[in-house]
Amino acid sequence: MQKKIGLYICKGCGIGDVINTEKIANIAKNALRVPVVAVSDILCSNEGVELIKKDIAEQGVNSIVIAGCSPRVKTYEFSFPGCFVERVPLRELAVWTIEADDEKQLAAEDYVKLGVVKAQKGEVPEPYIIDINKTILVVGGGISGMTAALEAAKSGYDVVLVEKEAELGGFARKLYKRVPTDDYSKGVLADVNLDSIINEVTSNPKIKVYTSSKIERIDGQPGDFDVTIAKNGSTETIKIGAIIQATGWKPYDPKKLTKKYGYGKFKDVVTNFEFEEIAKKYNGVIKRPSDEKKVKSVLFIQCAGQRDPEHLPYCSAMCCVTSLKQARYVTDGNPDASAIIIYKDMRTPGKLEYYYKEAQNTPGVMLAKGEVTGIREEYDKLIVTVKDSLFGEQQVEIETEMVVLATGMVPTTKEPLDYLIGLAEAAAKGDEEKAKYIEKTKKPEFILNLGYRQGPELPFLEGGFGFVDSNFICFQYETRRTGIYAIGPVRQPMNMTEAQEDARGAALKAIQCIEHVAKGIAVHPRAWDTSFPEPNLTKCTACKRCTEECPFGAIDEDEKGIPFYKPNRCRRCGTCMGACPERIVSFKDYSVDMLGTMMKSVSVPSEDDRPRIIVLCCENDAFPAIETAALNRLKLDPAVRFIQMRCLGSMNLVWIADALSRGVDGMLLLGCKFGENYQCHFAKGSELAKYRLGKVQETLDRLQLEADRVQMYEVAIDEYWRIPQIINEFMDKIRQIGPNPFKGF
Amino acid sequence: MHHNGSSRILVIGGGFSGLTAAVEAAETGSEVIIVERNPYLGGRVAQLNKYFPKICPPLCGLEINYRRIKVNPQVKFYTMAQVESISGAPGDYNVKIKINPRYVNENCTACNACAEVCPAERDNDFNFGLNKTKAIYLPFEQSFPLIYVIDRQACPKDCPAPCVEACKYNAIDLNMQSKTVEVKVDSIVVATGWKPYDAAKIENLGFGKVKNVITNMMFERLASKNGPTGGQILRPSDGKPVEKIAFVQCAGSRDENHLPFCSYICCLASLKHILYLKEQNPDAEAYIYYIDIRTPGRYEKFFNQVKDQGGVNLIKGKVAAIEQDSESDDVIVTVEDMINMQKIKQKVDMVVLATGMQPEGLEFKVPGIQYAIEGFVIDSDGIYAAGCAKSPMDVAGCGKDSTGAALKAIQIGIRR
Ligand SMILES: Cc1cc2nc3c(=O)[nH]c(=O)nc-3n(C[C@H](O)[C@H](O)[C@H](O)COP(=O)(O)OP(=O)(O)OC[C@H]3O[C@@H](n4cnc5c(N)ncnc54)[C@H](O)[C@@H]3O)c2cc1C
């Protein structure tokens, strides 16, 4: 279809009062050769919108540039399905934020030019659609994995469930009783009912179960994963649509607690895990290991290793409740038995408080804040010393027949991730170190065995103790491997009820991913986007920058280093486009050429005292902050021209070189916060922009320009008040450096 | 009814949980209708300055969700709306929605001309009455939809209505009437959330009687750049910068006479508040009076991060009384220290009550929905609670809970 651009300029909201819209219309018609140009008093009014619709119908306009307000308002009015629509926020960027009338006009002219260029260069993308498989793979057959499988099946999807052990059930197999899900009025110890859940899974015709099986390899992309499952020495490769990892946790190694709590030294010091096995073995009767005598007194030590920098620095979230439950194993039906729980803080948040209340009201259960300082054995008793407790500041001694250490959970991902982190660190020091590391380090069992260029497992959470990413607060399921969702204690410590809820959400995400891929639409955060990166590989030099930098590991490569883009793994951030020094990666509606041409269209005043600055900003956070600054009528230096990016990660250094060699005085980059607490919606985008910027010096040296002409700031969406400050600070610097010597060339 | 494997879902409440349930369901192929009582979407988190533990702005996530809604024709929303009645059965509910007049229509361009001429003021409920807005106002700068609203109660009887004249876009209609629409849905997600527990009900903590005793939500507003003090943490009575501050944990929570449950987030919120204050005044001295510090899971790291700042005093103890200092606007807190077994009197500039989250359903029940005594929503076939309407939880918890609720709601449509 022939492209036909229509430019519609609004005079409303005070635009017409200060901007000569006729002049802009003429520039568009004559200099920019826009075939259809119209000026409207109020474009968002019925008449205005009808005018556009009429041009679409009668004139075949299919690429629409609306010069008026920002898309923060009037989104519905200005939505024209099937057309390329570009909104040029004259109101915000020219009228509201710039003080002088002539500067307002100049800015408006520039921004309209940019919008027209975008429309000239952009196409409505055709989605990438391949034949897909809609089966969901669940790795791990514990309670969370089984819940995920059942929920997906209930929603009409086929499921393959792979469990390493011979039987399903995971940790729940070891449980004597569980904490009821919500309501404790019918008792505080509920049956686990594992068999009925297992039954439901194995008898469901939509669920295929592989026990004693492992994932040998996963290749491909969402909708089209090739998963190789190994069972009894043979392998089978199947097609899968999306993946849920529910491999759970392991108890913390109690042998590390010998010095602190005498585990291994005293037979009757056991872990909460072992205590559960004892209760199960004797069907609720508690017999201690040393002499198999039924005990009447048990002391529980909370945070046995957790919340301790030498062991597990985090809280395990489930062990307080577990001990409250296990205390009832001791006291229920035994009026003369006693259970003492020594805790740092009793952590029963939310409605679990009721569970705590129940325990407080139970005869025989005693709860006390305190710190355990030692354990010793006297005859057949254990003596536990406690200080700083509710028994008083002084140290007290408590006699008990048995001690339970409330130990914590370690995610099953920790071992592989530790190994991979070590490997990456060694590799960074050179091939020799890497070889040494591989030789001397025991390779743990991997879980997913992804055949991805960026590594075999889900990426780890920075500073996250072996849990996997991501660290988004608002988007819990968004990992950095599209179509692979982690649930349960591989994400963070949680109890069984929480893990089951987690599983349900992940089942939805897996289904959603499959349905989006079927239509060729991206998943979060650009969950409407049908564009995808299209590299022109004939010019690829196999530099591997894109394969290394893609935050989502979407690009594999062959032995020669030539990249293979897997569009369904891609989140459309454009980082690859920014990374490529050959400028060969582009999207239909977003490309190096498009943004480069836009930058070239920005006017550069020839006067030395009229600087020009281009601000590249993230459209998700920095730009809304700028829009909000405008809404608050904060004034900005008229030298700036803002250009929005999908993510700052798509910033290509060539733009900087081009712009500066045209006489632009400075480039300011506004991206999201990065580092451990990153806010970047593409996890690594802004960080990569910063990294790339580290290399801009070369370019600047070549042009003999000052390094300070290019700077990056981290801006959050609510920091609209910082926008003028940042710009002023930057302008001061630019004015100090003086005009760009390329001006006027 | 079966709609090609997808459902029609009603989401009651457009806070963080409701928005999550709505976009996740819509992006999975369902049609969703959101009913929100406020003039904007986003709920309580829109009033928070930052989230623990990352100290990142709530609007960052909200913005993405707003955008997902804007571009998705499967999502429809009504603001200033309430459910009037629900009838029918799973797979075939008939819901009446009452839409209250906003007095400003979609023509609004958010130009602010009306507010400039409006003569009347009202207490700003978004800022808990700590400042005022005009009678015609925008709830906050990044509110969605970005449309003004009129608080008709605040309009003087004989007002000549200069706003109508000032608006060039015919956006103001002072005669707008409420209207009722009827929709048919397969299933319902209830995400009506919470409201701050009324601190005045806790006799001994002095709220409303002693100067400079505020709630944690008011503190969020004080620390926000778009709040009543432009983000400066100043005490209300005299605008003095805060040097010494006390936090009273479990204010109303874990108490049979008030809220029997633990509100989950208030320990973390107070720790976060210390960071807000320390950023402005690194030498500030903070006292936290608590029963247990509840920072479960990975949140422990955040607890340590705050604890490691100087001047953070954690005292396990019960606050017996909060009184006005006789000579100044300072506040005197009397505490029974439970470890050292002694009574402490601490003079501070300001006291923050870590009040809990009372489920919306305690005082206001949506007709046709079942509730537990404490006001939490009880699930039934076809009707599912999400987020704080179900149980107190943090935003991360709301996210996963609401995604799960969305799936349950979708399954109803598939079953039929
Ligand atoms: C001081 C404080 C600080 C906090 N800080 C954090 C933090 O840093 N990080 C964090 O994770 N959590 C924090 N929280 C918790 C967080 O606020 C909640 O988890 C979150 O608001 C829950 O979202 P929700 O959507 O479930 O409820 P809400 O935000 O309450 O949303 C409910 C929505 O439903 C609407 N509604 C209610 N009733 C009806 C009805 N009948 N009809 C139509 N609509 C209705 C309401 O107007 C509202 O928009 C904090 C809480 C407090 C008190």
Ligand code: SF4
């Ligand atoms: S849940 Fe309780 S016992 Fe477990 S680590 Fe946390 S505070 Fe300690």
Ligand code: SF4
């Ligand atoms: S657009 Fe982003 S996610 Fe997609 S391939 Fe490029 S870098 Fe990777």
Ligand code: SF4
């Ligand atoms: S109601 Fe009218 S005057 Fe008020 S902000 Fe909206 S468009 Fe402007």
Ligand code: SF4
């Ligand atoms: S989170 Fe902390 S302050 Fe809030 S109710 Fe629970 S224990 Fe009390």
